[in-house]
Each structure stands twice: as structure tokens, then as C-alpha cells.
Amino acid sequence: MHQASLKNDSKAKIDLSQDNRANGIPLADLLPKNGVQVTHGLDGSLVFDLVTDSRRVVPGSLFFALEGLREDGNDFIEDAIKRGAIGVVSNRSYPAGDGFSSIQVNDPRQALAKFSRRFHSFxxxxxxxxxxxxxxxxxxxxxxxxxxxxxxxxxxxxxxxxxxxxxxxxxxxxxxxxxxxxxxxxxxxxxxxxxxxxxxxxxxxxxxxxxxxxxxxxxxxxxxxxxxxxxxxxxxxxxxxxxxxxxxxxxxxxxxxxxxxxxxxxxxxxxxxxxxxxxxxxxxxxxxxxxxxxxxxxxxxxxxxxxxxxxxxxxxxxxxxxxxxxxxxxxxxxxxxxxxxxxxxxxxxxxxFQGVDGRMQEVNEGQPYKVLVDYAHTPDALGNALQMLREFTPGRLQVVFGCGGDRDRGKRLQMTEIACGMADLAWATADNPRTEKQDRIFRDMRKGVSDPEKIQFVRDRRSAISKALDRADDGDCVLIAGKGHETFQEINRTAHPFDDRVVASELLRNKRADWEKC
Structure with a gap:
């Protein structure tokens, strides 16, 4: 399916084409034993690639028209044909053409799994x-x-x-x-x-x-x-x-x-x-x-x-x-x-074992307090992280956290309740807003505020981290939660470079003079 992708996210362009499909496989050999309703125009065409995004189609590709939450791959069949697809797999009937096959199936996603397994020889x-x-x-x-x-x-x-x-x-x-x-x-x-x-x-x-x-x-x-x-x-x-x-x-x-x-x-x-x-x-x-x-x-x-x-x-x-x-x-x-x-x-x-990137990962620039980055982005994970840190923090415990946009709105209230209830000071900020307005996310989060004195809402994530570090003192702990290993922040379908670990490290180095005076 042709989808609106993150503009700066090179991760979406991973291609294993040179690894597994040099020789091609006859299309007829890929057909599963069940689930196929109608085939039109099957010939001896060789399949060199299985594709769900029309923009990745090259000559010899078999295009799977998947229905998504926002877009329908059937709308991009013509684009796939223009780019050289030798066939389409869809849950709808589509006319075959010269050098182009049409395969109608009950469930294109299930068909993709079966075709893929055969294509790569199990x-x-x-x-x-x-x-x-x-x-x-x-x-x-x-x-x-x-x-x-x-x-x-x-x-x-x-x-x-x-x-x-x-x-x-x-x-x-x-x-x-x-x-x-x-x-x-x-x-x-x-x-x-x-x-x-x-x-x-x-x-x-x-x-x-x-x-x-x-x-x-x-x-x-x-x-x-x-x-x-x-x-x-x-x-x-x-x-x-x-x-x-x-x-x-x-x-x-x-x-x-x-x-x-x-x-x-x-x-x-x-x-x-x-x-x-x-x-x-x-x-x-x-x-x-x-x-x-x-x-x-x-x-x-x-x-x-x-x-x-x-x-x-x-x-x-x-x-x-x-x-x-x-x-x-x-x-x-x-x-x-x-x-x-x-x-x-x-x-x-x-x-x-050295642990996992972005999972309770310490950022240490010599400061007299702990700074940890963690991927906790659910109520249960955030609660577990704060409970654990509370046991080992002699001073104050702060948390910087947010709630992702275009995702489960029900957990926003819960996460705010947990942050307010378990941390001495919470900083609510942006996570990955995606296409949702940050003000709307904040409105949902504010419903979980039990003590307004214990939480501040700061739209800019870097500013929220900076403010938390400014308030940290000897023996304190600052947990930066939600994004962990991620190296970008998704806003309006654009991936902006942002790594909590890098940002915290930069801010701590800039603040070194402040704590060295103490």
C-alpha cells in the first residue's frame, strides 16, 4: 500500500532485494492451495519481489493491495502497474492486462504471509x-x-x-x-x-x-x-x-x-x-x-x-x-x-548482560544526581519504573513523560495519575504527537492530575528535560520516560531528530558549571 511515510525516516527504506530474489520465481508456483478465489491472466511471469507499497515497485514486483486504517492499497494499483508490477493480489476483482496478472483472494494480508513464506523458501x-x-x-x-x-x-x-x-x-x-x-x-x-x-x-x-x-x-x-x-x-x-x-x-x-x-x-x-x-x-x-x-x-x-x-x-x-x-x-x-x-x-x-538500549539507560556527565532514560510508555511500565526508582532514590524523584498522539487515549489519564502519585515532581510534555494536536493530548492528561503543585505541562520536550535537570539536586533522580531508544520525534508525519539520551547529555554538559560550583 502506498502510505504517507515519515519524511526523514530512512528506516522505512530498508531493502533486502539483493539477498533473496536474484533469480525470480514463477508466479504460478507462489499460489497457496487455499484462499485464492479467481486468477486472471496467469502466465510464465517471474516474480522478483513482493511489495505492499506502490512506491517500492520495480519491474517484476507482485503488488499486494492491503486495506489499512487510513489508506487502501486498491487505490494504488494503477500506480503499481505503471511502475512495472507483473501482477496484483487483492480482495477485489481487477482486470488482467498484457503481461499483468490479477489474483483475487479472500484475505490479502493472509495471502501475503503465505506468498512470502513460499517466495523465500520456507x-x-x-x-x-x-x-x-x-x-x-x-x-x-x-x-x-x-x-x-x-x-x-x-x-x-x-x-x-x-x-x-x-x-x-x-x-x-x-x-x-x-x-x-x-x-x-x-x-x-x-x-x-x-x-x-x-x-x-x-x-x-x-x-x-x-x-x-x-x-x-x-x-x-x-x-x-x-x-x-x-x-x-x-x-x-x-x-x-x-x-x-x-x-x-x-x-x-x-x-x-x-x-x-x-x-x-x-x-x-x-x-x-x-x-x-x-x-x-x-x-x-x-x-x-x-x-x-x-x-x-x-x-x-x-x-x-x-x-x-x-x-x-x-x-x-x-x-x-x-x-x-x-x-x-x-x-x-x-x-x-x-x-x-x-x-x-x-x-x-x-x-x-549489559542491558538494552533505552531501557533504564543512565546518562552520566558527572552530575551529583541520577538521570535515566527509559521506554516506559504504558501505565504499567511507568508505574513499575517509578516504584523501582523510589526505593533507591534518597532525594527527590522527578519524571519527564508524555503520551503518544493518535494512540490509546484511555491511558493518558492513568499515566498522569501515576506520575503525580509516584513522583515528587512530574513534567508532562510531548512524546510523539504524530498528527494529533498537543493541546488535545494535554487535555486528556490533565484529567489525571491529582495535585496541580506536583506537575507542570511543558509543550517542548527539550525544555521539559532542561527544567527537570535545573530542579535536580544531590541524591535526586530524573527519569525521562516514553521514548527510550528512539532517535526521532514524530510530529505531523515528519520525523524530527530527537534522542532523549543525547539531549540529556548535552544539557548536562551545559549545566556542569552550575553543579561544580556547589
Whole structure:
């Protein structure tokens, strides 16, 4: 589909064309066994690319007309033809032409997944794949699983929010779970680079939009479910039902193992959805969890706890901060175990884990107070982050946060309530407003203000960060939440360069003279 993209976002231009499609495949060989209603004009044309954006069409491309929330790919079929597409796949009837084929299907998104899998020669059959889903923690768990499993000369691939790691190179991420044409191209690149295993974040959008339909996942993991994306799903029940699909087979494939959070009520419900042929492993603090943490000791240097699991009882020392990261470590250990790695091996590797970009990442320019950047952008994540920092902050705790535009409006009040209730001083500012007016976002956020003396609204994010740093003193902590690893701020469909870590570092260097006087 031809979409209005971010003007300065080069991430949208990732192209794996040289990796997997040099020889082309006959169009007739790509047709799935079911779901195709009508075909017109099929000939011996070779397909060199599968495309959903008409602007990316080159001669030999097969164009998939996907219906989106804002635009309909059917409106761009003519543009695709002019650019050299050899055919179109649509849920509508479209006349074939000279050298141009028309394929009508029930569900173009599902068809894209099936075509992509065939086009790239079923790379998921040659990789042991882990799929991690949940509202919070996907990136941390996926990165930790990759870290635990990788060996010298044996790379592990990864697809997620921060980057795509394909074995011999890394690419910037443009979607947590890419469209299936890109996804299968990446999996084939991983396999070609020597990867035998890969881990990927699986978003609810990716599941609902059939991007992982039929994908052969060896292990699927459910971390948690808290409010987010209700602008898309409509209700928590529908949000949950989307997640279930990669566990119960309704997405066209069953995992061998399902790893489930036993401390989450939604996880308990999910246990009832899983067919008996899927082996279940649970994790958490619950007494019946297969991977259970007890005697948890939290400190500002990390976390220690006792792990009870099928292999025995072990003392765990984790460099990750906070109780929520104990859950993430348990999930990663359970996943690694499901992939065949002994717990003792994971225990030996864990202490050297360096964390994840933009996840409780410290910005240190020698100032006498803590400055941390984190991706927390949901009520649950923000609350967990502030609760953890409160325990280790002798002075005042400040938070700079915002709420994204064109997204779930219901969480804005909740996030403001949490910021006001858990921080000594909160600075509400812009996150990624996208196409929504910041004033409207602020109006929704103001409904959650419990104490006007504890929060200030500052439209410009850099100014909000600067004001928070101006108010910081010895022993204080400033949490800059919401954007984490992101290097841009999206305003009116334009990506403006903005990195919380870089901005905070620059501001701190400029303010160095102030604290050195003290």
C-alpha cells in the first residue's frame, strides 16, 4: 500500500532485494492451495519481489493491495502497474492486462504471509524461532534470550523494536513485527548468515494483521497484558484474543512450547486456551510456577533471588534492576531451557548482560544526581519504573513523560495519575504527537492530575528535560520516560531528530558549571 511515510525516516527504506530474489520465481508456483478465489491472466511471469507499497515497485514486483486504517492499497494499483508490477493480489476483482496478472483472494494480508513464506523458501523450517509477546518487556526478554543462546561462530538472529540483527549485520527497526514480506526476507538472510536460532518480538498488531500467519514458531512466550493499543483493538478482551492466536493455533501454526507468566491473570486465562499437544512452561513468583523466583533481594546494583525450576534450585545474580526485571529474567531462562539450554549455562552468562538500549539507560556527565532514560510508555511500565526508582532514590524523584498522539487515549489519564502519585515532581510534555494536536493530548492528561503543585505541562520536550535537570539536586533522580531508544520525534508525519539520551547529555554538559560550583 502506498502510505504517507515519515519524511526523514530512512528506516522505512530498508531493502533486502539483493539477498533473496536474484533469480525470480514463477508466479504460478507462489499460489497457496487455499484462499485464492479467481486468477486472471496467469502466465510464465517471474516474480522478483513482493511489495505492499506502490512506491517500492520495480519491474517484476507482485503488488499486494492491503486495506489499512487510513489508506487502501486498491487505490494504488494503477500506480503499481505503471511502475512495472507483473501482477496484483487483492480482495477485489481487477482486470488482467498484457503481461499483468490479477489474483483475487479472500484475505490479502493472509495471502501475503503465505506468498512470502513460499517466495523465500520456507526459512522458518530451517530456524528454531522464538516468538515473544506481551505489553511490556518484549525487547528486554528477546535481547536477553539472544544473549543467552548465542555462541562464538554461532550467531542468533533477532527482530524487534530496537533493531533487526540478521547474523552478519544489523538494521534499524521500523516495525516491532515487520510485514511478512520483509519478515521472511530477514529470516532467509539470517539462515544464509549461519543462524540456526532466532528470537522475535511479536506485537498484537503483527498478529492481528496476519504478518505471522503460518509462521513456524518453536517457542512462544507470553509476558503480560496491561492497557495499551485499545485505540486499535477496542477492548482488553480483543487485545487478549489477538495474543492467543500464536499459542492456540488459530494463526495457522502451533508452537512446540508455550512459556506463560503465571503471575498474570491474563496468563492464567491463556493456559486454558493452549491445546494439549503444546508443552507448557510457566514462570513467576506463583507457588506453582515451573520457573519460580523467591527470596528476591532488590538493590541499586541489580537483583538477587533463588530460582526453583525443574533442574533444581539456583542462586541468581542479575544486573537488571527492579522486580519487573526479575520476571523478565525468569521468562528468558524458561525460554532458553525450552530451546535446550541448561539453566546452569544461562546462570553463568547472565551477569555479563549489559542491558538494552533505552531501557533504564543512565546518562552520566558527572552530575551529583541520577538521570535515566527509559521506554516506559504504558501505565504499567511507568508505574513499575517509578516504584523501582523510589526505593533507591534518597532525594527527590522527578519524571519527564508524555503520551503518544493518535494512540490509546484511555491511558493518558492513568499515566498522569501515576506520575503525580509516584513522583515528587512530574513534567508532562510531548512524546510523539504524530498528527494529533498537543493541546488535545494535554487535555486528556490533565484529567489525571491529582495535585496541580506536583506537575507542570511543558509543550517542548527539550525544555521539559532542561527544567527537570535545573530542579535536580544531590541524591535526586530524573527519569525521562516514553521514548527510550528512539532517535526521532514524530510530529505531523515528519520525523524530527530527537534522542532523549543525547539531549540529556548535552544539557548536562551545559549545566556542569552550575553543579561544580556547589
Amino acid at each position: 526459512p522458518d523450517r530451517e530456524l528454531a524461532l522464538v516468538g515473544v509477546t506481551g505489553t511490556n518487556g518484549k525487547t528486554t526478554v528477546s535481547t536477553l534470550v539472544k544473549f543467552l543462546l548465542q555462541r562464538e561462530n554461532q550467531p542468533v538472529g533477532m527482530i524487534g523494536t530496537v533493531r533487526y540483527e540478521l547474523g552478519d549485520r544489523a538494521l534499524p527497526s521500523f516495525k516491532t513485527t515487520p510485514e511478512s514480506a520483509d519478515l521472511y526476507a530477514m529470516l532467509r538472510s539470517m539462515q544464509s548468515a549461519g543462524c540456526a536460532e532466532a528470537v522475535m518480538e511479536v506485537s498484537s498488531h503483527g498478529i492481528d494483521q496476519e504478518r505471522v500467519n503460518g509462521l513456524n514458531l518453536a517457542v512462544t512466550a507470553f509476558l503480560n497484558l496491561t492497557q495499551d493499543h485499545l485505540d486499535y483493538h477496542g477492548s482488553m478482551e480483543d487485545y487478549f484474543r489477538a495474543k492467543c492466536k500464536i499459542f492456540n493455533g488459530s494463526n495457522g501454526s502451533l508452537p512446540s512450547v508455550g512459556v506463560i507468566n503465571a503471575d498474570c491473570a491474563w496468563g492464567r486465562r491463556l493456559l486454558e486456551e493452549i491445546p494439549p499437544q503444546v508443552r507448557v512452561m510457566t514462570f513467576g513468583e506463583a507457588l506453582d510456577a515451573d520457573f519460580r523466583a523467591r527470596e528476591i533481594n532488590l538493590s541499586q546494583n541489580g537483583t538477587e533471588f533463588l530460582l526453583e525450576c525443574p533442574e533444581g534450585e539456583f542462586a541468581v545474580s542479575s544486573p537488571l534492576l527492579g522486580r519487573y526485571n526479575t520476571s523478565n529474567v525468569l521468562a528468558a531462562f524458561a525460554i532458553a531451557s525450552a530451546m535446550g539450554q541448561p539453566v546452569k549455562q544461562s546462570l553463568a552468562i547472565l551477569p555479563s
